[in-house]
Every structure is written in C-alpha cells, then in structure tokens.
Amino acid sequence: MARRGQYAKGAAKRAEILAVALEVVAEQGTRKASNREIAARVGLTQPGLMHYFSTREELFLEVLRARDERDHEQFYSPLQGFQGFLHVITHNASVPGLVRLYVEYSAEATLEGHLARAFFEERFTWVRGLMVEAVEIEQAAELMGPDVDTAYVADLVIAAADGLQVQWLLDPSIDMADRLSRLWQGIRAASWPVVVA
Amino acid sequence: MARRGQYAKGAAKRAEILAVALEVVAEQGTRKASNREIAARVGLTQPGLMHYFSTREELFLEVLRARDERDHEQFYSPLQGFQGFLHVITHNASVPGLVRLYVEYSAEATLEGHLARAFFEERFTWVRGLMVEAVEIEQAAELMGPDVDTAYVADLVIAAADGLQVQWLLDPSIDMADRLSRLWQGIRAASWPVVVA
Numbered sequence: 001m002a003r004r005g006q007y008a009k010g011a012a013k014r015a016e017i018l019a020v021a022l023e024v025v026a027e028q029g030t031r032k033a034s035n036r037e038i039a040a041r042v043g044l045t046q047p048g049l050m051h052y053f054s055t056r057e058e059l060f061l062e063v064l065r066a067r068d069e070r071d072h073e074q075f076y077s078p079l080q081g082f083q084g085f086l087h088v089i090t091h092n093a094s095v096p097g098l099v100r101l102y103v104e105y106s107a108e109a110t111l112e113g114h115l116a117r118a119f120f121e122e123r124f125t126w127v128r129g130l131m132v133e134a135v136e137i138e139q140a141a142e143l144m145g146p147d148v149d150t151a152y153v154a155d156l157v158i159a160a161a162d163g164l165q166v167q168w169l170l171d172p173s174i175d176m177a178d179r180l181s182r183l184w185q186g187i188r189a190a191s192w193p194v195v196v197a
Numbered sequence: 198m199a200r201r202g203q204y205a206k207g208a209a210k211r212a213e214i215l216a217v218a219l220e221v222v223a224e225q226g227t228r229k230a231s232n233r234e235i236a237a238r239v240g241l242t243q244p245g246l247m248h249y250f251s252t253r254e255e256l257f258l259e260v261l262r263a264r265d266e267r268d269h270e271q272f273y274s275p276l277q278g279f280q281g282f283l284h285v286i287t288h289n290a291s292v293p294g295l296v297r298l299y300v301e302y303s304a305e306a307t308l309e310g311h312l313a314r315a316f317f318e319e320r321f322t323w324v325r326g327l328m329v330e331a332v333e334i335e336q337a338a339e340l341m342g343p344d345v346d347t348a349y350v351a352d353l354v355i356a357a358a359d360g361l362q363v364q365w366l367l368d369p370s371i372d373m374a375d376r377l378s379r380l381w382q383g384i385r386a387a388s389w390p391v392v393v394a
Contacts, residue, residue: 031308100307107304109229110297110366119366155376156357159364163356169307170318179352190383 014052017042017059018066022098025063026069029097030056031106060101061116066100068123076130082184085130089161090177099165106162126153138188145191153187211249214239214256215263219295222260226294227253227301238378258313263326264295265320274317279381282327286358287374296362303359320326325351335385342388 020041024033035056039049053059055166075091076084092099109116138144160183164176217238221230230318236246250256252358272288273281289296306313328351335341357380 029308103304103307106363107300110300110363111226117367124364124367152376152379153362155364155371156380159360159376160353160357162360162363163358164352164360166303166307166359167321167352167356170314170321174352179349179356182349183353186383186387190386 010052013042015066017044017049017052018062021059021063022066022070025060025101026095027097027110030060030101033097057115061096061105061119064101064105064116069151078130078133079137081134085134085157085161086177086181089180092165093168093172093176096169100169100176103162103165103169126157129159131157144188145193148187148191155182157187207249210239212263214241214246214249215259217220218260218261220266222257222294222298223292224294227257230294253285254312258302260295261298261302261313262316275327275330276334276338278331282331282354283374283378286377289362290351290369290373293366295371297366300359300362300366306312321355324355328354342390345388347382354384358378 017038021033021038024038024041027033035046035049036175038059039046042049053062071088071091075087076172077087078084105116106120108114111117111137128151132150135144135148135150135153139146139148157180161176161180164179168174168176214235218235221235221238221247226232232243232246235256236243239246250259268285268288272284274284275281277284302313303317305311306317308314325348329347332341332345332347332350336343336345354377358373358377361371361376365371365373
C-alpha cells in the first residue's frame, strides 16, 4: 500500500510538472523554456526535475500529449463536430509556443526511430477518427450529403490545419480558423449532387 | 579578367556540389548524407567541400533552393497551371529525402533568426504567386468562376500540400497528388454560383 501511495504521489508530481511545462512552453517556446524555470515553478531542483523526465525531449513530448488531453476536454465538443475542432484552432492562435512545438516534433517524428514517431502515428489515427465523426454529425443533420469520402476529408482537413500552422508562425496575420472554416463550407457544398436546372 | 574567371570557376564548382548534394539527400536524407560522400563524388576533400559551404545547414538550405529551381524548370509548366504543380508533387513522392529536408527546414524556419527563415518567407510569396496564376489560367479557360478568392485558395492549397508531406512521410500509402487534385476539383466546383432549379 505504501508503494501504491508513493506511485500516486509520483504520478501527481509528474502531472503538475507537465501542467507547468505546458504554460512555460506556451509562453516562451521550447528553445527558451529552461529546465531551471520549470523546476523552480514546481518547487524542484533541476536534477529533481530530471528524475521525472529523463530528457527534455521526453518532457516536451509529454507536454504535447498533455496538451491534446486538455484541449480535447476544454475546447472540443463531440456534439459540435467541426465547430469543436475550430475552437481548438482558435485557441492555438494564443499559444504560439505550443504550435511551434507541434510543428517541430511532427517534422522530426518523420525520422525512423524518432522518440515522437509512435505518438504522431497514433495522433493522426485519433484525429482522423474525430474528423470522420464530424462528417457523420453533419450528415445526420443533413448539412453534408450522404456520399462524402471521409478518408479524403480527414486527410485533407488535417493536412490543411498542419500546413497553415507553419504559414501562421511565419506570418501571424494568416487567419487559420477562417481558412479551415471556408474549407469546411467547400466540402459541404461539394458533398451534394449537382442540380442541373 | 583572371579574377572573373576564378569566380566563374568557383560558381561552377558550387553548382556541381549542389547537384550532387541534391542527389545524395534525395537518396539518403539529411541525417545519412555524409560530407565525405558528397566531397568524394565531386572530387574534393571534406575541408575542400567546406570551402564552398561553411556549414552543413548552409549547404542543405542551398540544396532546397537548387531543388526549387530544378523542379520549376523540369516539372512545372506555367501554361499548365495547377497540372504543373501536380507534376512536382508526383515527382516528390520519388524523393523522400528532399521532402523530409523541406519539412524539417520549414519547421525550423519558424524560429526567429533562423538561417532558413528568409528563404521560406520568400518561397511562400513565390508559390502563392504561382497559385494565383493557376487560378487565373483556369478562369481564362472558364474552368473556374470569376469570383474566386485567390489569397484563400493559395494559402489553402499550399497548406494542404505541406501538411500532406508529413502524413506521407509517416505513411507512404497516402496519395498526395490524389488528395490535392480532388481539393482542386472542389475549389473549381465551389467557384461557380449555385444554380437553383
């Protein structure tokens, strides 16, 4: 029992560190987010911090995972479908450090054997599933036609969202939510058979 | 005159190195592409190679630039508009090392002060211009309606192409050209006013 108590305490501290690292990265980006500051904010020394995460790479990967969980809970509503996805995108525009972390790690994950590869493979599967759900919600509400190719829509919307992040980081005047919202309107419009007058 | 001859000789050698580095990166990716192999293929020692490019980062950035020039010449036809763009995408599926280099450097370019930042800012401006041209070609041929928002189309198609590269590197069964070609059809379809029967 003592052991389980120990474990629970360790897990709670890990969660606390992740919540703090999430804030620091959102504010400052991965390059400037120092171990010292993260450790100080959770009342640990730097070696104490590295007891919970053996490398910065591991810490930042877990930040990405914690961020997905938080965003999904806080901004995504399955009942709203695509609107829930847009809420996440709109929120992203306020956390450039996390957007950059995602862009950087998703690029590196394409290397065979990279620490983040399995995470991104699973994440793409998960987000594709959310997109298929979003299409089905629209079909049930007759906002989209019955013959939508959901695999195509999922690949495309996710790709556009990912690509827009790079453009937005280079030029913050790009309105990611506007671009994606119009893409979705286009997919809706194209999902109905053309009526010839 | 001697000086100019010297300069021309240097420029020719630089171009030769770039052409070889382009091949080696296309085959092996940036991580495995060794200075030794690139130097050997152009008949130089490694220090001799570094006389032309002071860092690997600089060499690889120039590889990206040389690749754009070659692709534009070889695969892109302004008369074909979007088809020219699709030729480049189809070709990309045969050079994963170069696609990865692009993904990696475009991610890093989002850092303030990164070596590749100016290159990607200029590149986005250039490719946006090509996309606007592609829309105008289609409008002239009455394949697209007159009221297309070209800024939106350019941002979206480029974002989708960039995002699909990450998905394709993780899962080569994703058909980038198919996804983009269908996106273009959708943009065409949505560009005409809806006829109510």
